[in-house]
Amino acid sequence: MGVEEDVRRELEAKFPGVLKAARILRPRLVQVRIDRKDLVPLCEHLKASGFEHLTCISAVDWVTRFESVYHVTSWSRNCMVEIDAEIPHDDPRIASVYGVWPGADYHEREAWDLMGIVYEGHPNLERILLPRDFKYHPLRKDFPQEVDRQYVSRRKLGGG
Amino acid sequence: MAQAVREAGDAMWINMGPQHPMTHGLWNLRVRVDGETVVDAQPEIGYLHRGVEKISEVREFQKVIVLTDRLCYVSSVTWSHAYCIAVEELMGIYGKIPPRAHYLRVISNELQRVASHLMWLAAYAPDLGLLTGLLWSLRERELFLDLLQALSGQRMNQNYPRVGGVRNDMPATFPRDCERVVKHFYKKLEEYESLFERNKTFLMRTQGVGVLSKEDAMAWGVTGPTLRACGVDYDVRKLDPYDAYADLGFQPATEHDGDSYARYLVRIQEMRNSCELVLRALKKIPDGPFRIKPPRRAEGAAFRRTEDSRGEALFYICGDGGDRPYRVKIRSPIFCVMSAVPLIMRGNKLADVISIMGSLDVCVGEMDK
Numbered sequence: 001m002g003v004e005e006d007v008r009r010e011l012e013a014k015f016p017g018v019l020k021a022a023r024i025l026r027p028r029l030v031q032v033r034i035d036r037k038d039l040v041p042l043c044e045h046l047k048a049s050g051f052e053h054l055t056c057i058s059a060v061d062w063v064t065r066f067e068s069v070y071h072v073t074s075w076s077r078n079c080m081v082e083i084d085a086e087i088p089h090d091d092p093r094i095a096s097v098y099g100v101w102p103g104a105d106y107h108e109r110e111a112w113d114l115m116g117i118v119y120e121g122h123p124n125l126e127r128i129l130l131p132r133d134f135k136y137h138p139l140r141k142d143f144p145q146e147v148d149r150q151y152v153s154r155r156k157l158g159g160g
Numbered sequence: 161m162a163q164a165v166r167e168a169g170d171a172m173w174i175n176m177g178p179q180h181p182m183t184h185g186l187w188n189l190r191v192r193v194d195g196e197t198v199v200d201a202q203p204e205i206g207y208l209h210r211g212v213e214k215i216s217e218v219r220e221f222q223k224v225i226v227l228t229d230r231l232c233y234v235s236s237v238t239w240s241h242a243y244c245i246a247v248e249e250l251m252g253i254y255g256k257i258p259p260r261a262h263y264l265r266v267i268s269n270e271l272q273r274v275a276s277h278l279m280w281l282a283a284y285a286p287d288l289g290l291l292t293g294l295l296w297s298l299r300e301r302e303l304f305l306d307l308l309q310a311l312s313g314q315r316m317n318q319n320y321p322r323v324g325g326v327r328n329d330m331p332a333t334f335p336r337d338c339e340r341v342v343k344h345f346y347k348k349l350e351e352y353e354s355l356f357e358r359n360k361t362f363l364m365r366t367q368g369v370g371v372l373s374k375e376d377a378m379a380w381g382v383t384g385p386t387l388r389a390c391g392v393d394y395d396v397r398k399l400d401p402y403d404a405y406a407d408l409g410f411q412p413a414t415e416h417d418g419d420s421y422a423r424y425l426v427r428i429q430e431m432r433n434s435c436e437l438v439l440r441a442l443k444k445i446p447d448g449p450f451r452i453k454p455p456r457r458a459e460g461a462a463f464r465r466t467e468d469s470r471g472e473a474l475f476y477i478c479g480d481g482g483d484r485p486y487r488v489k490i491r492s493p494i495f496c497v498m499s500a501v502p503l504i505m506r507g508n509k510l511a512d513v514i515s516i517m518g519s520l521d522v523c524v525g526e527m528d529k
Contacts, residue, residue, distance in 0.1 A: 028400060052378050053394075055465065058476045058489035069476060071463065071491075075394050082463070103381025106499040114213070129206035129528060138214055139487075145218050 003079045004030050011081075014045060020086075031082040036068070036094045039085050043070070043100045046081060050074045054097070057107035059115035061141045065089050066117055070097070087117065096121040114139040171199055174510075178207055182514045184283050185524025189501070189517065193510050201505035201513075203498050208528040216488040221247050221323055221458070224485065229317045231490070232526040234279040235469045237272040237308070239526065241265055241321040242466040245402060246475035247485075248323060250462035251455050258452060261325035262403040263445040267338075268311060268320055269403075269466075270434040270441075274345075275304040276469035277427045277434075280521045281352070284424075287518040288365050292355060300348050303341045310334055325451030335442045342435045349431065356424070366421040370516030372504050373418060380500040383493050384471025385430065386520060388414045389422035396467040408440050420519035427521075456483045470494050470521055492526040 004024045011032060012022055021033040034042060055071040066087040073080050087094050096119040097104045108119040109128040116137030119125055127134060136143055177188035186207040192200040212231060216224045228243040229236040248254040278301035285293020305315050311330055312320040320327050356362050372382070374390045387394055395412035397405045413429035415422035458479035465474040471493025478487040497520055504516055 053383075054381055055472060056463075056474050056476065056489070056491040058487075058491075060461070060478055060487045060489075069461075069489075071465075071474065071476070075392070075399065078399055080400075101381065102379050103496060103499065105380075106495055107381075110495075127206075129209040131206075138211065143214075145214065 002027055003077050004028055007077070007079055007081065010049070011042075011045075015042060018042070025082070028078060029080045029082065031084065033084045033086070036085050036087050039068075039070075039083070040095050040097065040100070042083065043072075043097050046072055047100050050076045051079075051081060052076070054101035054103045054107075055080070057097075057104060057111055059111035059117050059139070061089075061115060061139065063089070063141050066092050066115070068094050068111065068117060092116055093118045093120055095119070096125075098122050113137070116140060170194060176513060177204075182287065182517055183524070184518075184522060187522075187524055187527070189513070191505065191510065191513060196509050196511070198505045198508050198510060198513065201502040203501050205495075205498060205524075206528055208524045210529065212529045213488050213490060216485055218484060220456075220483050221454075221485060224488070225319060225321065225323075229319055230525065231492075231529070232276075232469075232523045233316060234523065235272055235276040235526075236317050237268045237312075237320055238276075238466065238468045239473065240319070241269055242464070242468065242473045243475050243477075243488075244321045244323050245466065246462060246464040246477050247458070248454070249464045250460060250477050250479055251323070251458045253324065253452065253454055254464075256452055257325055258449045259404070259446045260329075260448045261450045263441050264311075264326045264330060264450055265321060266404045266408065266441045267330070267438050267445075268308065268318075268326070270437045271304050271307050271311075271338075272318075273434045273469045274431050275301050275308065277431050278304065280427060284518040284521075285356075287514050288362060290356075290359070290362065293352075296348070296352065296355070300345055303345065307334075307338060307341055310337060322451055324454040325449075327451070329450050338438055338442055342439055345435060346432075349428065353428065363421070365512065365515045366419065366424060366519065368417075368419055368421075369512045370420045370504050370508060370519060371418050372500065376500065376503050377418070380503065381496040382471070382500050383496065384468070385413075385423055385426045386471065386497055388412060389426045390418040391416040396465055396472055400465065402464065402466060404441060404444075407444065408437055410437055420515055423519045457481055458485075465491075468493055470523060470526075471497065490526075490529055492529065494521070494523055494527045498522070498527060 008030050018038045019032050023031045025031050051072045051074040053073040055073050058069040060067045068085045070083040111117050113127040171194040173192050177183045188204040190202040191198050212227050225240045228240045231239045278297045282294045282297040309315050312318040377387050377390045393412050393414045413426045415425050459481040461478040463476040474491035476489040480486040
């Protein structure tokens, strides 16, 4: 039994009814699925139990819902936890984890900028990569790309 | 004139960038100075945002490698490699990659790491007025680029890793060439050390400058040589080994002071470690195929992290059953280091801003995506 099994049991015992799923994906990696309201208590518990490094926050648009995915690492226990927090598509808000890991600062700003998820409680939630007056959140699936033009071959254009 | 831009409390904001020799790219560092002392800093990034994550969504899995190559133009192989193993994880074929491909990836990654660190040294030295450092390190970098060219056919933007392995096998003379270059490079590294470490000016401008504490570095998600210079021996190659790193065995380089000089020492030591890893991998490389045919389509979500030249790189990739990624998320190490820059800057002198930013090895291409 490795460290991932320990972490999974610990989380299941500490948060009964909160985890919609808790799976071991590969050695040293646990994946849990939660609702957005349970994010901060779970993160505070992880921080207290040795998960000192927030590797990444990724936002995904699954059209029916948004997901904010947190990859959290513990160096001392050599284990990772992936937290998939589900967010309804018509109300893209979730609590910020800036208070738990300050490193969430830029990740959350980027997710707001490109995906339009509001991280409530973030001290400075402004656009980071795009200009301040930009009106869209381009990584959303309803922001189209000119796919056709990229795939016209030279032969089809008649250039030989 | 200076009176006009001054604010209350005798402190004023200065823009260093977007056009400034310090930036080595295109970004803006706003520093608030009180006299000569920096009291606050505010990085403004995004000038080089090309929307790589969005463009990836309309390209087939293999075709994204062209984009990831250009994420960081001095460390192409490591970024494409990070993308490839994340896609392999998503497709469920990571366990089937032939061992020879794993070793070829280690070799190409480590050669790229040395080339990237040499490019850093070549940029850092003239920041401090040491033009000799620029010429010397670019001279040796060319040897490593020649090796990568022999391996992949390209000097830069190698397009070498593939989903399922690597593009081609190494040429027959490659192990011999590597040994020659490494042997030569060890001698040159000693010359570098005597050039930098016995230089009074270099020591004055780096020792005790830009100190980042271990606690701050860990809280702000700083990784790579910058973190290892603070005394944390966190290296993905060691903690979560991928490819052949588990068989090769190595010890990450660490220092304890957390200042610009410690970051320099860590990178010099890492170049040595990388050369050793290349030689060790060339001795142990098994025969066999170097690539398998991957499936075209993938479904689900997966991620994989690697130790890039600048820190922890992570690709989180989702698939919806089609032949193109549904979502690609790139975790760039220097993007996270940039969020800690205000902490590093506070309390230092304005003239040292250049020395500190140089020691962090900023690559705007991967930061802005």
